[in-house]
Amino acid sequence: MIQFEKILLLNPPGENIYLRDYYCSHASKAHYYWGPYDLIALSGVLKNYFELAALDAMQHRLTPDETIERVLEINPDAIIFLTGAVSFVEDFALMRQISEKCERKIHIIGTGDCLLAEGDKFFAEYSFLDAAILSFISDDIVKYLKGETGPFNHISFRKSDGGIEKGGLQFPKEEFYIPIPRYDIFPFKQYRIPHGLRLPYAGIITDYGCPFHCDYCIGGELGFRLRNLENVLEEMRELKRLGVRELWIKDLTFGVHKKRTQELLRRMRDEEFNFTWVCLSRVNVLDEELLMEMKAAGCHTIQLGIESASEELLEQYTKGITVEQVKKVVEMCRRIGIRILAHYILGLPGDTVESIRKTIRYAIQLNAEFASFNIAMPRMGTAFRQEAIQKGLIRDDLATLDNSISQPVYETPELDRATLWALRNEAIRRYHLRLSFIFRRLLGVRTLYEFTTLFREGFSLIASTRKGK
Known part of the structure; x- marks a missing residue:
């Protein structure tokens, strides 16, 4: 069983200013850029179980090469990256490079509108994609990273035999709770x-x-x-x-x-x-x-x-x-x-x-x-x-x-x-x-x-x- 200790929350760079949060992705019409809420919320979900790092390459205006260099320096066990219909070609090209340049296996987990809606196609197209998060308020990601075998309601993942275990979108009716996010690892005071x-x-x-x-x-x-x-x-x-x-x-x-x-x-x-x-x-x-x-x-x-x-x-x-x-x-x-x-x-x-x-x-x-x-x-x-x-x-x-x-x-x-x-x-x-x-x-x-x-x-x-x- 893979032991995950250090998790990187990654908002990839882009040729344009991309806004990818809450399962809605588009390009900024001007210079504004707000924070990746999905990753911020996930930092709260994960914080009590793993060492966390965050890299908002979009906010820092990093190039793909600079982003890869930062990721290799952080050296995480798993990366949770944000993607979207507006930018997935660039996002997955970056993640492919990261997976190829790392000396050891890094678990790659995506989240975003395109994976929520058409995850099967992305698993088929990108063999390095290990899992997809289908809800940023669910603690299924904790269970998955802790080694539980599923199935999970809000995680789709690639099984050891190469098959895909699909998650769903069913929620209980009771109120939900999100632990306070790790705002300290995001440049949130720079968001506009x-x-x-x-x-x-x-x-x-x-x-x-x-x-x-x-x-x-x-x-x-x-x-x-x-x-x-x-x-x-x-x-x-x-x-x-x-x-x-x-x-x-x-x-x-x-x-x-x-x-x-x-x-x-x-x-x-x-x-x-x-x-x-x-x-x-x-x-x-x-x-x-x-x-x-x-x-x-x-x-x-x-x-x-x-x-x-x-x-x-x-x-x-x-x-x-x-x-x-x-x-x-x-x-x-x-x-x-x-x-x-x-x-x-x-x-x-x-x-x-x-x-x-x-x-x-x-x-x-x-x-x-x-x-x-x-x-x-x-x-x-x-x-x-x-x-x-x-x-x-x-x-x-x-x-x-x-x-x-x-x-x-x-x-x-x-x-x-x-x-x-x-x-x-x-x-x-x-x-x-x-x-x-x-x-x-x-x-x-x-x-x-x-x-x-x-x-x-x-x-x-x-x-x-x-x-x-």
Whole structure:
């Protein structure tokens, strides 16, 4: 039996700035880079059993050769590396080199959206891949590294005979607990989010997965579990002790259980954490009472998946919201003083030039403080991907996954790639270059960090529209 003592948590380098966390990978549109939450959470799961090291090669902007040199210096018994659909070609090329250059066998374990959704293909393609983690909140990885033979619910692994023991995604219904992560081994004070107010910031979750099932998102396939509330507060106390001032609450839908959320907000106020924070939610979860309590507890920005002005597309892809619900919640947030980061999806099958321009006009009408216009991506593990394969829009192989979310990977009878890319750029320019929007954003700046971020990320975003497809 292999004895594992030293484990390296590795976020690989890349040709671009890749954001690969919580089973969602894409390239940064500008210069922002937030921490790899999956690895940070896993450091808590593993810390009581193994010697841990972490290497965020993306944050340190290391080259592949520099990363390999660092890995060989650390000399771990096993590497847990983060990967994603946007970068897996680079990630696995790096891991192959590491496996070949090490004088002894290093156990290689991956985690990320591509392994979660299509692990069989990766095990078949990459013989050096020993295991894949299917949930970063599960302690199955501890059992696996301790030598238990499985099967495991949240680990797929290569058996001694070469066969693959597949894990699943079934969760118990009780609350989960994550030991406080080893923040000291990550450069967390160097991480940045484009919509934050202060530094340093840290990510945290109060639940896992999502109870909703949008066809283009993998979140609904993760199940849904609540994190023990005392465990959440315990981590917040530690973050306060470490000097963290800003939180990104990374729940896929903050506020699903209203009474529990209100209890959390009350405790945050009572303990006087004084965090400012950002979260993700949905318009059919939020109401005025909850928004006011969120504001009182420090929330300044909510990310909302608004997606499209087309009611037909919202229904077709099971978003479960209406245009009127969106308008109502955006107006409530404006009245209460909470900013909105509105996410839009352009180019879903059925979208046309006119429907996309309608969405652009809709976005301008809503006039959120932040707007993110994204090309539709048939993400692995989603119903949308299966639809795209069945319609012949993409091939069912690994090669079609090596694309940034910012770039079109298919075309439809209504939209070719060049037209879709041009519409994406049109949306960014029409939205962000309005004088009224620019003045409003400048007048709303609250901190020096926000001011410098606004200019740096704004210029980078506009510059991205000049890049050809």
